[in-house]
Amino acid sequence: MSLTDLMSMAKPNLESREKILVKLIGKELLNCFQCIKCTSGCTALKLLELKPHEIVKLVSLGFVDELASSDIIWTCVTCLKCLQRCPRKASPYHVIIALRNLAVEREAKVPEGYLKAVSQIIETGLAESVQKVVTKKMETFDREGLKLPRITLPKESFQATFMKVMEER
Ligand code: SF4
Ligand code: SF4
Incomplete structure (x- = not known):
């Protein structure tokens, strides 16, 4: 509309x-x-x-x-x-x-993508999931292949703080 x-x-x-x-x-x-x-x-x-x-x-x-x-x-x-x-x-x-x-x-309908993003942040600390990259030659690399450091999962304290902030808002 x-x-x-x-x-x-x-x-x-x-x-x-x-x-x-x-x-x-x-x-x-x-x-x-x-x-x-x-x-x-x-x-x-x-x-x-x-x-x-x-x-x-x-x-x-x-x-x-x-x-x-x-x-x-x-x-x-x-x-x-x-x-x-x-x-x-x-x-x-x-x-x-x-x-x-x-x-x-007001508990209006929120698009599913936003709800998924929030769950993803709570679980991984990242707004988007880690993705592989594709080069011009169509080769695919993950982080390990690019010699990038591993992404560590957030600590429980992060999740607790995040949930607290969400409740306060
Ligand atoms: S919000 Fe700012 S940019 Fe937009 S119409 Fe109003 S004055 Fe112009
Ligand atoms: S933040 Fe960007 S997309 Fe949103 S209303 Fe402003 S200009 Fe448009």
């Missing part, structure tokens, strides 16, 4: 808007003057139709509930280009992360 559809169907909720503004303290959300510099450089725009300037506008209007339950917030690839390009420090990136946190708090 596009954001335009969302806007036509939804009603603003000022209470949710206040909640998200609290999460965004220090981020100048309301300074956005819709110059669209963020969207013109957004990595996710071409493939996934993410328009960060619209997200910022919808949040400032109070359409937070709809965004928090929408798939669109999970299409951001967290490249931070919008943060770098914004002349007003409005940071659509931080708005999207705050919406994702709200979605998790």
Whole structure:
């Protein structure tokens, strides 16, 4: 569902808007003057139709509930280009992360890939599994073949700290 559809169907909720503004303290959300510099450089725009300037506008209007339950917030690839390009420090990136946190708090559906990444970090300490590399000559090497040191599994203390931080958030 596009954001335009969302806007036509939804009603603003000022209470949710206040909640998200609290999460965004220090981020100048309301300074956005819709110059669209963020969207013109957004990595996710071409493939996934993410328009960060619209997200910022919808949040400032109070359409937070709809965004928090929408798939669109999970299409951001967290490249931070919008943060770098914004002349007003409005940071659509931080708005999207705050919406994702709200979605998790509300137990909205989280894409499976994110849940897998979290399990992977807990088990291995790595956001991605170790992969082999393929050369131009189509030779395959693992870390041992490249004489790279072995990756050690995280200690239990890391897992306990990680879980504690997750619970606190
Ligand atoms: S968030 Fe920043 S870059 Fe994007 S439209 Fe607003 S002012 Fe422009
Ligand atoms: S951080 Fe997300 S919203 Fe910002 S430019 Fe990158 S993909 Fe787009």
